Each structure stands twice: as C-alpha cells, then as structure tokens.
Amino acid sequence: MRRLITLMVLALASIEAASAAGRLEVTGAWIRTAPPGAMMLAGYATLRNTGDAPLTVIGADSEAFGDVSLHESIEIDGVARMNALGSIEIAAGASVVLAPGGKHLMLMRPKGEPKSGGSIKIHIAAKPGEGTTANFVVRDTAP
Numbered sequence: 001m002r003r004l005i006t007l008m009v010l011a012l013a014s015i016e017a018a019s020a021a022g023r024l025e026v027t028g029a030w031i032r033t034a035p036p037g038a039m040m041l042a043g044y045a046t047l048r049n050t051g052d053a054p055l056t057v058i059g060a061d062s063e064a065f066g067d068v069s070l071h072e073s074i075e076i077d078g079v080a081r082m083n084a085l086g087s088i089e090i091a092a093g094a095s096v097v098l099a100p101g102g103k104h105l106m107l108m109r110p111k112g113e114p115k116s117g118g119s120i121k122i123h124i125a126a127k128p129g130e131g132t133t134a135n136f137v138v139r140d141t142a143p
C-alpha cells in the first residue's frame with residue numbers, strides 16, 4: 001500500500017512537471033539550408049503559449065550548434081540588419097511567429113552540415129517552466 005501511494009505521488013509530480021513544460025508549444029519548426037561551410041543558419045517556428053499566464057522565451061540551445069540565440073531582422077533606411085533579442089514575451093493563449101524577415105533563431109557554428117530533409121533538435125527555454133524541445137526540419141524553402 002505504501003508503495004502504491006509512493007507511485008501515485010511520483011505520477012502526480014510528473015504530471016505537474018509536464019504541464020509546466022507543456023505550456024510552450026512549438027509547431028511548423030524548420031531551418032533553412034545554407035551553402036556548404038556556412039557558419040550561420042536561421043530557424044523558424046510558431047511558438048504558442050498554451051497556458052493561462054504570460055510566458056517568456058529566454059533563449060535556445062542545441063547540441064547541433066555552437067550557439068543559438070534569439071534574433072530579429074529589421075530594416076533601417078533600406079538596409080537589412082539583425083538585432084539580438086534578450087527575450088520574447090508571449091501572452092496567455094497567444095502565438096509568436098518566427099519567420100524569414102522577422103524574429104528567428106540564429107544558429108551559429110553548426111557541428112556537421114545540416115542537410116535538406118534532415119531534422120535537428122532545438123531546446124527553447126521559457127519561464128516559468130523548462131520550455132520545450134522541438135524537431136526542426138531542414139528545408140531549402142519555406143513550408
């Protein structure tokens with residue numbers, strides 16, 4: 001009986017952890033292919049806050065890249081530039097789209113060559129909770 005109760009407590013604890021982690025939903029995740037030897041790629045996805053409280057995306061990381069950061073493309077006087085973003089706020093129930101020409105994941109120093117049709121795991125960190133790991137499909141063009 002004691003063993004059963006212990007198992008139930010463990011089960012409840014893991015449901016709790018899953019709901020905190022599950023508040024960030026990542027869909028349509030993809031990485032644009034780059035010429036061989038490129039040291040910089042970009043990742044895109046729709047980030048949705050399925051929770052009932054605001055969520056802050058605070059960064060990202062992947063074993064496939066030396067560094068992953070949050071970026072935004074902007075145009076100033078007709079010149080395209082990129083800014084690093086410290087974080088991205090997502091209101092309860094809202095989505096933020098990472099797309100070409102806008103916000104994106106800057107993927108630096110790939111370890112190996114991302115090939116079209118392959119997929120790469122990227123962890124997106126968010127608070128509260130632990131964020132989510134998603135499979136990013138490597139593609140030549142936008143889906």
Ligand SMILES: [Cu+2]
Pocket residue numbers: 071072082104105106
């Ligand atoms: Cu960038």
